Amino acid sequence: HAYDKKNFLTTTNFFNQKYLKNKTKYIFFLMDDTFGFENDFDEQNEDQFNSFATGSLRDSTLFLVDCSSSMFAKAQSEDKTLFEKCMKAIQNMYQQKIYGSDKDFLGIVFFGTEQNNTSEDFPHIYTLQDLDQPSAERIKEIEKFSLNFDFKNFRQDYGNSNDFSLDKVFWWCSNMFSSITQKLDTRRIMLFTRRDHPHENDKTLEKLAKNKSKDLYDIGIILEVVPVVLEGEKFDYSKFYADALMLSEEDIKILPDPAENFEELEKTVRSKDHKRRPYTHLNLEFDSNLSISCSVFNLVRECAKPSKIKLDKKTNVETKTVTRRFNPDTGEILFASDTKLALDIFGKRIAFEQDEIKSIKRFGNPGLKLIGFKDLKTIKPYMYVKPGHFLYPDEKLIEGSTTLFRALLDKCLEKEKYALCEMITRVNTPSRLVALYPQQEQIEEKTQIVPPGFHVLFLPFADDIRQIDRVVETRKNPEVVELFTKCINKLKFKYSPENFKNPALQKLWFEIEAIALAREETEHVEDLTLPDFSRIEKRAGPFLDQIISELRLPDRPAQAKTKRKTDxxxxxxxxxxxxxxxxxxxxxxxxxxxxxxxxxxxxxxxxxxxxxxxxxxxxxxxxxxxxxxxxx
Known part of the structure; x- marks a missing residue:
């Protein structure tokens, strides 16, 4: 709010009488004019808020590897057996977890072995690694099976057997999940096998295994099968795993090709693993008597480098930062009750109580309030303020939210309107104007490509828009304009952010990986953000030369004119x-x-x-x- 000088002086006198003439002595700490609001939009604090909103949840994955004799075959054109490729894929997933989500739990269990380290009740099962957080030591242990693998040593230490029971294997995995005391968000078993019908000659074991797999589903454990086959082999889900995984014929048809699926697992992806959890839950209020519940998701957020940890130089123990306040005159340690926050305005020092600071920062309860509707074309590119969110209905909190949400979405798409709302994400957060921009669902080959929902676009206030009055007039040369148009058209390409990894982050991960795993050399980082001069020369070289000639610019460097092979x-x-x-x-x-x-x-x-x-x-x-x- 804007106050004139008279109102301001009246307010100042009120604070002087109430606080500055009080007999109690306080030490004042000056605030800036943001009143502490600068942290409310700090994306770095988002992880802390997410953990508060969703709880300290962790994912857990148990890798179940078939060690029967069929897994040690290899294609004629390849040097590694199927078992070695499985262990390499698991190693990559361990490394990916370290980069993306190092608090998750991972474990490895062999089945179909002659030896076992579980108990007599669970034969032919060997727990290589219990469920725990990934580490460099655990990755090095896996490398013994993915690099320089010796089958003779494996048979001596673990052995092979086809007399296993998947019923017992699933039972043992369930026990391993039950032993974890931390709260787990998801519990997943990834089964690597070549055999599509493991109990073909024993119907009793087959029935027990199918029943146990359904028991896993009932207690919230997700079972996934990763077929590991040789080139040209087929993996028939209908023989056993269709019933075990409760897959219909339509589900089997849309399953990815086994070779393609496994090839993706063999790739090491060094990137942050953002959890697919809602950023927060908010009610969308139409009026005082009608509201629906919605989940808010973040679609884009900057992937920052991990925070540095300060260690004691001698002991390598993590240090803790302690902040204490002292009276500058006496050196006395000050407690929270001895300090107040103040603001200097026009030479006057105005002090605030904590309750007053909270009331100044409070604008209402968290939620979305509908203001009205406007045409989609009124959203302009210059209105971009910050990355937005995505709104999706949440049926758990308010029943019927999905139906009303869908009706609102369909009408906004039909009328080409967006909903203008006031948004407060959480307590003590200033309200923002947002546009709920509708998005149509897209489905290709019975698979959802784009979900239906609303994009939450932050809109600027009048204070945020700069007024630029001065317009520079330029002379227009039609010939040069046409040359630039042709040049731009030649250099167009389909952009996708997924094709460009952050080179600074990739280099950091490579260096950390080399140190942790005691490797002498680091992998080369390919910087895809650099311009591809060969493509530019091939596509638009002649137009660039004409532009340089027309505008009388300096000649281009010789490296940009290297010869290219013909198509x-x-x-x-x-x-x-x-x-x-x-x-x-x-x-x-x-x-x-x-x-x-x-x-x-x-x-x-x-x-x-x-x-x-x-x-x-x-x-x-x-x-x-x-x-x-x-x-x-």
Missing amino acids: ESGGVLIKKNKNDEDLDVVSEAKAGRLGKQTVAKLKEFMKEQKIVAKGSKKDDLIREINAYLGLS
Whole structure:
């Protein structure tokens, strides 16, 4: 609120009479004019708020590895057995957890072994690692199986056996989860196996295993099967795992290709693992008598470097920071009751009680209040203030929220309107104006690609918009404008943030990994944010030379004009993006090696070239690509 000088002086006199003439002596600490609001929008405090809102929850994953004789086969073109590839994939997931979510619990259990370290009631089961947080020592233990693997030593230490019972295996995994005293958000078992019908010759064991898998589902343990097969092999879920996992025929059809699924697991992803949990829960109030409950999610947030920890130089023990306040005149230690917060305005020092500070910062209860509706076209790019949220109905708190939320979404999409609301995320947070921007659900091949809901876009206040009166007039050269237009069109590409890793973070993770695992060299970090001069020269080189000539600019450096190899696409125009450096689909197709590429990469190529897919199987995609390139 804005006050005139008379009102301000009246307020100042009131505070002087109430506080400054009081006989009690206080030490005043000056506040800035934000009244402590600067921390309310600090994204770095978001983790603390999330842990407060959702509780200190952790995910837990138990890797269950089949060690029967069939897992130690290997393809003719490969050096590693299926078992070694499984352990390498598990090692990568351990490393990914260290980067992304080091508080989660991971464990490894072998089954189908001759030896066991559990008990007589659970034969042919060997617990390699109990459920615990990932560490460098645990990763080094896994490396013994993924690097320089010796099958003779494995048979001597663990052995192989086909006389296991999945019923007992699932039972043992359930016991391991029960032994964890911390509160777990999710409990998951990832089963690596080559056998699609483990108890083919024993119907009793098959029935017991299916019943036990359903018991796992009832107590909230998620069972996932990762098929590990040789090239050309099929994994038939219908023989056993369709019943164990309670999968319908439609579910089986949309399951990913086993080779593609396992190939993704073999990749090490060094990135922060953001939990898919709501940022907070808020009620959307239409009026005083009608409201629905919604969950608020963060779609984008900056991935910062991990916080530094200060250690004692001699003992390596983590130090603690203690802050104490002293009276500058007497050196006496001050307690909270001896201090007050004050603000200097026009030479006057105004002191505040804690209750008054809280009342100044409080604008209402957390929630969303509907103000009205406006046209979608009134949202302008310059109105961007900060990353927004995503709103989704929450049926658990208020029954019927989903129905009303869906009706509101459909009408906003139909009328091309957005809902203007006042938003207070939590207590002592200033209210903000937000736009609930509707999003239509998108489904491809019976899979949801884009969820329905509202994007919560923060809108600026009048104080946030700068008024720029001075407009510089420039002379327009139509020929240069046309050249720039052609140049821009040539340099356009489909941008996706998922294709660009933060090079600073990647380098940090590589260095930490090398130190923790005692490696002499670190992996090379490829910086994809740097411009690709070869592509720029190939696509827009002539236009850039013409622009330089028209504007009489200095010549470009010689490195930008290096010669490039001619396109080998046989006259077919192929669009490429930055991810295609290691994959030339055209040359792979000519060499007849498309079968070794993943379905995801083939689909991405077809999407870039606008090739219509007539099927979802890999064979169908290969057939369409070959036909497009004239190779069929």
